[in-house]
Amino acid sequence: MKHPATIFFSPAHPLFSFIHFEFIETTPQSLAVQFIAGKEFVHQGDAGILHSGFNTLILDSVMGGSVMGSLEKMQPIATVNLRTQHSRRAIVDELIVCAAKVECIEDQIAVVSGQIKNAENGQIIASAIGSFMIGTRATPLADSAVAAQ
Numbered sequence: 001m002k003h004p005a006t007i008f009f010s011p012a013h014p015l016f017s018f019i020h021f022e023f024i025e026t027t028p029q030s031l032a033v034q035f036i037a038g039k040e041f042v043h044q045g046d047a048g049i050l051h052s053g054f055n056t057l058i059l060d061s062v063m064g065g066s067v068m069g070s071l072e073k074m075q076p077i078a079t080v081n082l083r084t085q086h087s088r089r090a091i092v093d094e095l096i097v098c099a100a101k102v103e104c105i106e107d108q109i110a111v112v113s114g115q116i117k118n119a120e121n122g123q124i125i126a127s128a129i130g131s132f133m134i135g136t137r138a139t140p141l142a143d144s145a146v147a148a149q
Contacts (some may be wrong), residue, residue, distance in 0.1 A: 005031055005065030006075060013062065022056035025099065031066040032099035034119055037090040048088040053066045055116055058098050059084055063112040066100040070110065075135045080109065082130035087123075095119040108134045 003026035009016045018040045025032035043051040060082055069076050090096060100114035110132045117126040 002076055003031065004068035005033075005062075008065060008068065009033070009061070009139070015057065019058075021029065024097065026069065028070050029066070029132045030099065031069055032097060032103040033062055034095065034097050036118075037094045037096055038093055039092045041090075042092060048092045050092065051087055051133055052089050055086055056084045056128070057083065058096075058116060059126060059128040060130070062098045062133060063100040063114045063128065063130050066102050066112055066114075067110045067134065070102045070105065077110070078133045078136040080131040080133050082128055084126055084128040086119055086126045088125055090116070091107070096125070098105075098111075105134070110134060 003023065005026070005036070006023060009021050009022075016036055019035050020034040021035050023032075024034050037050055037054070037077045041050040042134065043049055060079055063082070064077055068074070095118070096116055097119045098114065098116045100112055102112055103111045105111075112132060113127075113129050115127045117123060118125060
């Protein structure tokens with residue numbers, strides 16, 4: 001059976017049309033992907049250096065993907081809290097590994113840890129701890145916008 005993140009991390013998703021992940025670990029409790037940092041995320045005026053929000057965006061996505069893999073049945077999830085520690089910003093064309101692990105699930109909240117590393121030398125670029133609510137029932141933004149008209 002395919003890991004649910006392999007479906008979510010597809011070119012049809014706006015973020016993943018720019019980032020092409022290679023799945024290097026997919027277990028029910030963990031997920032690791034490898035990719036090359038692209039120029040699309042360069043911070044304005046910082047040639048070759050990606051915006052610091054890139055680390056947070058990738059960690060949130062991969063950590064959420066690890067939660068999806070740990071569920072017995074697919075359910076919506078939402079980030080409740082994400083604390084990211086940045087060691088440095090990623091660099092264009094850098095080979096990166098992002099790995100996440102579900103530490104526990106209690107009362108429909110998953111606690112997840114994650115790291116982004118340089119794939120060649122293992123240097124930590126950023127790390128995070130976060131919590132994700134499982135089984136959210138919010139109305140999708142697109143549906144809310146239509147209802148408001």
